[in-house]
Amino acid sequence: MSRQLLNFSVKNSHIISRNLLTNSKYGFLKDLGIESVNPGVYDGKWSGSGKIIDSISPSTGEIIASVYETTKNETINVINNSNKSWIEWSSIPAPARGEIVRQIGNELRQNLIPLGKLVSLEMGKILQEGIGEVQEYIDICDYAVGLSRMLPGYIYPSERLNHVLLEKWNPIGVVGVISAFNFPVAVYGWNSAIAMVCGNTVVWKGSPTTPLVSIATTKIISNVLEKNGISGSVASLVTGGGDIGDTLVDNKNVSLVSFTGSTKVGHQVGLKVQNRFGKLLLELGGNNALIVANDADLEMSIRAAVFSCIGTAGQRCTTTRRLIIHKNIKNEFLKKLKISFKSILERIGDPLDEKTLYGPLHNQQAVDAYEATVKNAVENGGTIEFGGKKINRPGYYVEPTIITNLSIDNKVVKNETFAPIVYIFEYDTIDDAIIKNNIVEQGLSSSLFTKNLSNIFKWIGPHGSDCGIVNVNIGTSGAEIGGAFGGEKTTGGGRESGSDSWKNYMRRSTITINYGDQLPLAQGIKFE
Structure with a gap:
């Protein structure tokens, strides 16, 4: 931890004595790098200078640990750093990006049980579901690795002599992922694994009520990035509530906003992103x-x-x-x-x-x-x-x-x-x-x-x-994970996970190449 965080821990020792880290039953928290007070910002380094929030266990009402939220300025800096890292990350061949995601999947396998336990402790779902949710992230990593060697382009027949029509998919830039408390790992996994193999960088804002899961998951990913000499701002984390979400939503450097949450908030997010002609992926309410x-x-x-x-x-x-x-x-x-x-x-x-x-x-x-x-x-x-x-x-x-x-x-x-x-x-x-x-x-x-x-x-x-x-x-x-996940009407129309959901994270270019020495126009138009 930084000197600032260490000082906070000493000055506020009542937080340490009240949280669950002192209970040997929760030793898996230390295995995941969870401290009494945790920095909630990551973009290659851990920081955070916003207010302190407590993570509460739904099964007991007790404090698990505390987290520094992200400030608005810190969020803007994280987005800017992510945008800079995108140039380097998108230049790496897709199969090489897939290799990084493969390693992330393996690192998650090594932490399957402790991270699954943290999901259960902080979100409240039963252990089988907590572990199953982490497994879902592992599965989507496997899926994304295969996708990294299969991202398609197309060749179409041209009506013009000595011309060829191509279709090529390119990464879009920074993807902002705003996920909800009920699936604090899997939804981010769906988005990040696919977005990363497609060549995008990711800024994640998890739920403010499950910040420890977001921090532990990001630490697992950052270990892989650091071992491979990849900038940590390829997969960044910010922590906080609606104001931090608004900063992501309003920022023009965030090319795609993937939002999971209520229809009411999703409608507001949709209007804001469309107002700046950004891309949207909405997973909203169900009935x-x-x-x-x-x-x-x-x-x-x-x-x-x-x-x-x-x-x-x-x-x-x-x-x-x-x-x-x-x-x-x-x-x-x-x-x-x-x-x-x-x-x-x-x-x-x-x-x-x-x-x-x-x-x-x-x-x-x-x-x-x-x-x-x-x-x-x-x-x-x-x-x-x-x-x-x-x-x-x-x-x-x-x-x-x-x-x-x-x-x-x-x-x-x-x-x-x-x-x-x-x-x-x-x-x-x-x-x-x-x-x-x-x-x-x-x-x-x-x-x-x-x-x-x-x-x-x-x-x-x-x-x-x-x-x-x-x-x-x-x-x-x-x-x-093999099928596209999402819904219609006020559920938002978004699709994540499998099938051709990868298209959400890329932009399409239609390319015409003239390799001849004439300049015919389409539809037989003569302009001479």
């Missing part, structure tokens, strides 16, 4: 439905619904918010779902305990939103079939909740609450179910459980689900 047909495998659909509804304590953008069940099986489905929810509650506990299946909400704000939504649903005529209350234990635990008797177009239903609340509806025909799926403003993920081919092809067809993710016989949560 996802899982439809169960009367011919579905009931047990499989129940298992899928349980994880999709209450995995990550309902804090995934792909969480199932609405269950649309065929009227003939609704009562049986609801009965089995309650039994499953009750069994999950028997496995509530510390996210770091491997036996735990259900963890806390992220913070008090999330608990408040949960309680307000449940109250609002009841006031609008909803019936609580299961849950509905805060759990009396340390931390931010609430009961997974099932609500019936609300209209599908009720405002409570149409509003996404980042909590384990699911609304139950019934339907008669597949066309009716599709209408109910599409009625909300969001369009991220959707699922249909059926064995009927006619239902399937209606569901995936042009008049079926209007979401970016359209599943059959799997839940709404759990996307593979």
